Amino acid sequence: MQREYTSIAEIAGPIMIVEGVSGAKYDELVEIELAGGEIRRGRVLEVDRDKAVIQLFEAAQGLNLRQSRVRFLGKVMELGVSEDLLGRVFDGAGRPIDGGPPIIPEKKLPISGEPLNPYSRDYPNEFIQTGISGIDGLNTLVLGQKLPIFSGAGLPHNQIAAQIARQAKVLGEAEEFSVVFGAMGITFEEANFFITDLRKTGALERAVMFINLADDPVIERITTPRLVLTCAEYLAFERDMHVLVILTDMTNYAEALREVSAARKEVPGRRGYPGYMYTDLSTIYERAGRIKGKKGSITQMPILTMPQDDKTHPIPDLTGYITEGQLFLSRELHRKGIYPPFDVLPCLSRLKDKGIGPGKTREDHAGVLNQLYAAYARGVDVREMAAILGEAALSKIDRVYMRFADEFERRFIQQGEYEDRTIMETLTIGWELLSMLPRGELKRVRDEFIEKYLPKSVRE
Amino acid sequence: MAIGRIVKVAGPLVVAEGLTDAKMYDVVRVGKERLVGEVIVLDGDLASIQVYEETGGLGPGDPVEGTGEPLSVELGPGLIGSIYDGIQRPLEAIQQRWGAYIRRGVEAAALSRTTKWRFTPTAKKGDAVSEGDIIGAVQETTLVVHKIMVPPGISGTLEEIRAGEFTVEETIAIVRGAQGKRHELKLRQRWPVRKARPYREKLPSEELLTTGQRIVDTLFPIAKGGTACVPGPFGSGKTVIQHQLAKWADADIIVFVGCGERGNEMTDVLMEFPELEDPKTGEPLMKRTVLIANTSNMPVAAREASVYTGITIAEYFRDMGYSVALMADSTSRWAEAMREISGRLEEMPGEEGYPAYLGSRIADFYARAGRVVCLGKPERQASLSAIGAVSPPGGDLSEPVTQNTLRLVKVFWGLDDKLAYRRHFPAINWLMSYSLYSEDLAPYFEQRVGPEWNELRREFMKLLQIEAELEEIVRLVGVEALSPSDRLKLEVARSIREDYLMQSAFDDVDTYTSLKKQFKMMQLIKAFYEMGQRALEQGIDIHQIIELPVRERIAKAKFIPESEFDARWQEILNEITQSFEQVMAKAGGAYAERVH
Numbered sequence A: 001m002q003r004e005y006t007s008i009a010e011i012a013g014p015i016m017i018v019e020g021v022s023g024a025k026y027d028e029l030v031e032i033e034l035a036g037g038e039i040r041r042g043r044v045l046e047v048d049r050d051k052a053v054i055q056l057f058e059a060a061q062g063l064n065l066r067q068s069r070v071r072f073l074g075k076v077m078e079l080g081v082s083e084d085l086l087g088r089v090f091d092g093a094g095r096p097i098d099g100g101p102p103i104i105p106e107k108k109l110p111i112s113g114e115p116l117n118p119y120s121r122d123y124p125n126e127f128i129q130t131g132i133s134g135i136d137g138l139n140t141l142v143l144g145q146k147l148p149i150f151s152g153a154g155l156p157h158n159q160i161a162a163q164i165a166r167q168a169k170v171l172g173e174a175e176e177f178s179v180v181f182g183a184m185g186i187t188f189e190e191a192n193f194f195i196t197d198l199r200k201t202g203a204l205e206r207a208v209m210f211i212n213l214a215d216d217p218v219i220e221r222i223t224t225p226r227l228v229l230t231c232a233e234y235l236a237f238e239r240d241m242h243v244l245v246i247l248t249d250m251t252n253y254a255e256a257l258r259e260v261s262a263a264r265k266e267v268p269g270r271r272g273y274p275g276y277m278y279t280d281l282s283t284i285y286e287r288a289g290r291i292k293g294k295k296g297s298i299t300q301m302p303i304l305t306m307p308q309d310d311k312t313h314p315i316p317d318l319t320g321y322i323t324e325g326q327l328f329l330s331r332e333l334h335r336k337g338i339y340p341p342f343d344v345l346p347c348l349s350r351l352k353d354k355g356i357g358p359g360k361t362r363e364d365h366a367g368v369l370n371q372l373y374a375a376y377a378r379g380v381d382v383r384e385m386a387a388i389l390g391e392a393a394l395s396k397i398d399r400v401y402m403r404f405a406d407e408f409e410r411r412f413i414q415q416g417e418y419e420d421r422t423i424m425e426t427l428t429i430g431w432e433l434l435s436m437l438p439r440g441e442l443k444r445v446r447d448e449f450i451e452k453y454l455p456k457s458v459r460e
Numbered sequence B: 001m002a003i004g005r006i007v008k009v010a011g012p013l014v015v016a017e018g019l020t021d022a023k024m025y026d027v028v029r030v031g032k033e034r035l036v037g038e039v040i041v042l043d044g045d046l047a048s049i050q051v052y053e054e055t056g057g058l059g060p061g062d063p064v065e066g067t068g069e070p071l072s073v074e075l076g077p078g079l080i081g082s083i084y085d086g087i088q089r090p091l092e093a094i095q096q097r098w099g100a101y102i103r104r105g106v107e108a109a110a111l112s113r114t115t116k117w118r119f120t121p122t123a124k125k126g127d128a129v130s131e132g133d134i135i136g137a138v139q140e141t142t143l144v145v146h147k148i149m150v151p152p153g154i155s156g157t158l159e160e161i162r163a164g165e166f167t168v169e170e171t172i173a174i175v176r177g178a179q180g181k182r183h184e185l186k187l188r189q190r191w192p193v194r195k196a197r198p199y200r201e202k203l204p205s206e207e208l209l210t211t212g213q214r215i216v217d218t219l220f221p222i223a224k225g226g227t228a229c230v231p232g233p234f235g236s237g238k239t240v241i242q243h244q245l246a247k248w249a250d251a252d253i254i255v256f257v258g259c260g261e262r263g264n265e266m267t268d269v270l271m272e273f274p275e276l277e278d279p280k281t282g283e284p285l286m287k288r289t290v291l292i293a294n295t296s297n298m299p300v301a302a303r304e305a306s307v308y309t310g311i312t313i314a315e316y317f318r319d320m321g322y323s324v325a326l327m328a329d330s331t332s333r334w335a336e337a338m339r340e341i342s343g344r345l346e347e348m349p350g351e352e353g354y355p356a357y358l359g360s361r362i363a364d365f366y367a368r369a370g371r372v373v374c375l376g377k378p379e380r381q382a383s384l385s386a387i388g389a390v391s392p393p394g395g396d397l398s399e400p401v402t403q404n405t406l407r408l409v410k411v412f413w414g415l416d417d418k419l420a421y422r423r424h425f426p427a428i429n430w431l432m433s434y435s436l437y438s439e440d441l442a443p444y445f446e447q448r449v450g451p452e453w454n455e456l457r458r459e460f461m462k463l464l465q466i467e468a469e470l471e472e473i474v475r476l477v478g479v480e481a482l483s484p485s486d487r488l489k490l491e492v493a494r495s496i497r498e499d500y501l502m503q504s505a506f507d508d509v510d511t512y513t514s515l516k517k518q519f520k521m522m523q524l525i526k527a528f529y530e531m532g533q534r535a536l537e538q539g540i541d542i543h544q545i546i547e548l549p550v551r552e553r554i555a556k557a558k559f560i561p562e563s564e565f566d567a568r569w570q571e572i573l574n575e576i577t578q579s580f581e582q583v584m585a586k587a588g589g590a591y592a593e594r595v596h
């Protein structure tokens, strides 16, 4: 059967139409050979009788209707994997850019993966200590979770992600996390920050990086996270590693997706993003977790910058609907000089409840975190009210709450970029803060824990 | 059956020509791997097919074969405790045979072909039987007696019926129909998912579906056979409340449909339910539960089907005479699947790209709920309650799925992210939510719990309303500017919110509250309110009332286990009375001092 054609009818942005084709299959990989012998790749997005619509994985530059040759390869896009991936840096399409030799694959895996059977999943419930109180204490990360950072331009999401990559550990396990890093459309400086940070701590040998920079082809960004996750799945489920996946910036990914959709003239959904973006994002985010009978795990930390800091924008919105919680960053706290500037109230770890408590962190953890949350929420309300009415209009107890909110931000949330707090230290700070409140206010903690953990000095 | 040929593949949609005898909604087998698909448009010689599996590798020229049968489920012993994908493929069997990932083209029977079930007939040879008649039973789990019914459309004389151990495919009875037609009955039936199963008659709802969730049972109750929706932005608690209902609702059978949501949430149910005990029987909750899981990353067309698969299974158990509750998390993902297929069909889009028939599909779904008189003998009543989560983009309730749903369902539990942010769970907003069953259920509460229940409920609602109004004032002038009586109302409303409505799903005791305990908890708050009002009338300072230590005991009453509750409740009630007596006793002197 003929599998090579020169009958390109149309190229529009990332979409190419080839006519007179026979035997093309949906989703199969195609290679386009340019006049100079250079190879570009793409996949069949739709096939209608003898017409194939192809989505390019790489830039369309240099493609030409008459001289380019299109080959249908009869297979899907794959990534060659082996342990030699560790320590290497690739571009967003999977080509080495660190000057190292090509990878000799142990095997090739399709990059789009297959859905994990819910019956085969193991529920993530093992505590990861990140050393950051705002996470460990309030929005605990667990092994196999997907927990994104919802950030905004100019906020220190990269520093936080790097700090987590440095400090994350499973208590009682010596083995450290392997990091698989995917960059979509970030700047050279940002990418370099991660590489330097990983190198400094010696983590680069346990890391694999796929980097598509801001000036690299937009269209490659659709492939990048899939390469990252295929690599992570191999390391986690075939090489027993705990893998931390960092994907940044998912906003650039979603924009690439919109570009493809627009080029196909699909009916746009909210704000021009395709109606299937939820499903598409889920095929990335759901590739996190644990599998019964396997030692390794994939913990995902996608980073996205919210356009105009708007959390109802489709990118954070659909992400939040899929991921197991989210960490919001606050411009206001950042301006106050608080690092990490977590916007505490809307932050959530959906898996925390099964990752904390006796045997994991400590028996009082759930009560403490609920009480801290409730108290801080009230303190923030009061602070707003005080801004309008003045402190004089506040009741005595409201004033206590207002002071609490300030102290909470200053002592609990705020910490150093290299400060690695144990969970016990975090809980201790929590109790010290709770001791600011009258005991009758501690409705969310069990009496026995108050007796046991509330600092003695204030218990009269 | 004619064999057709693919002419076009676009994602989950395949167009084929030459399927000359295909009918709408027929199942077809697509490609060499014989993927399962369904005809959704017929146009001349072309049939558009939604394929329930990944279509990668399919192309023009590949064969498509009709089956002549609509998309159907298998109904029989073995359903309970199972987890299926959207077209009823058993995920446990798939994992055993194919490992952790769901490959394309996998096939496995929904009900085990080898398991033998002990069938005990209740009808006998020579009986005249007709559709829906119960002819015997199988003890499927310790919690569920699986009634074996004459399938709809069959009637005649029971020519033979056998007791003993059978697989679902073996013949257990033979019915001779009117024209001498012979029907072999098995433990299993098939039913097309898009067609509601028949019943004799619909009845109004008058019995409570007790959920053990205080805000639900007290303020916004759902009746058995009722419909409810839970809209809310991400993280507001839709899934947790649905799980809570699946755990604690006093239905006989639970069908939980995980439609386009997270894989781990289904895993959570799978791992937790076998460990949890049914409060009534002490048996594991999994023994009354059927799970459908078509998570977000599984094929989108099967997600569209999952809701129908779930409700058909639910109807089947209803037909046995049970009260069944179905949860669908989330109906928005189902609607989105419809939208995606509709887009590929290049249909004229309606609002926000959803197809114009969105509203009628949602209506058809909720119409399958209800309290009914079942078909057949013995005469029996049953109910199917349907509770759907809705995931509005950006939390904006004006979007089409929410709006279409609100037109149909009778209970609205509106989740509020502001409550969730302050960790007030369940984050059901008490000002915006409603239940149209409250009035219908008033007699039920009066008889089953106590005559004052309805009054307490009304009073709680009123105080919450007043609180909202007072808070407006406080925002303008500060709390100290309120009258003592208004301050008391504010404090009591706070107690209603924090001590009563707030309920942790993750606390062993708090997770479930019986109606009786709910009633008594309400009485404590009410007692404090009444005595507080009286104290104010006597000139007691509001701050003294607010600072009474007994308030902490009222707040923590929810953590008292059911078994100890009555005794401890009495203590707390006494303490409230004593606290106020002490305050009043001291009042004379204190009052005199303040005057000077």
Ligand SMILES: Nc1ncnc2c1ncn2[C@@H]1O[C@H](COP(=O)(O)OP(=O)(O)O)[C@@H](O)[C@H]1O
Binding pocket: B027, B029, B034, B036, B067, B069, B070, B071, B072, B073, B087, B088, B089, B107, B108, B109, B110
């Ligand atoms: N009408 C249908 N409704 C739902 N699923 C069906 C239907 N027909 C076939 N299937 C699916 O296909 C599987 C195999 O069906 P079967 O009729 O045995 O196919 P074949 O004739 O190719 O062996 C079933 O287990 C079921 O999952």
Ligand SMILES: Nc1ncnc2c1ncn2[C@@H]1O[C@H](COP(=O)(O)OP(=O)(O)O)[C@@H](O)[C@H]1O
Binding pocket: A348, A349, A350, A351, A353, B232, B233, B234, B235, B236, B237, B238, B239, B240, B241, B425, B426, B427, B503, B504, B505, B506
């Ligand atoms: N009743 C509850 N008790 C305690 N926590 C709850 C409750 N309801 C929700 N939550 C918290 O809120 C989080 C999000 O709830 P979830 O039901 O997953 O939200 P949604 O489905 O609306 O996105 C949960 O992970 C849990 O931490």
Ligand SMILES: [Mg+2]
Binding pocket: none
């Ligand atoms: Mg067969």
Ligand SMILES: [Mg+2]
Binding pocket: B238, B239, B240, B261, B329
């Ligand atoms: Mg949910």
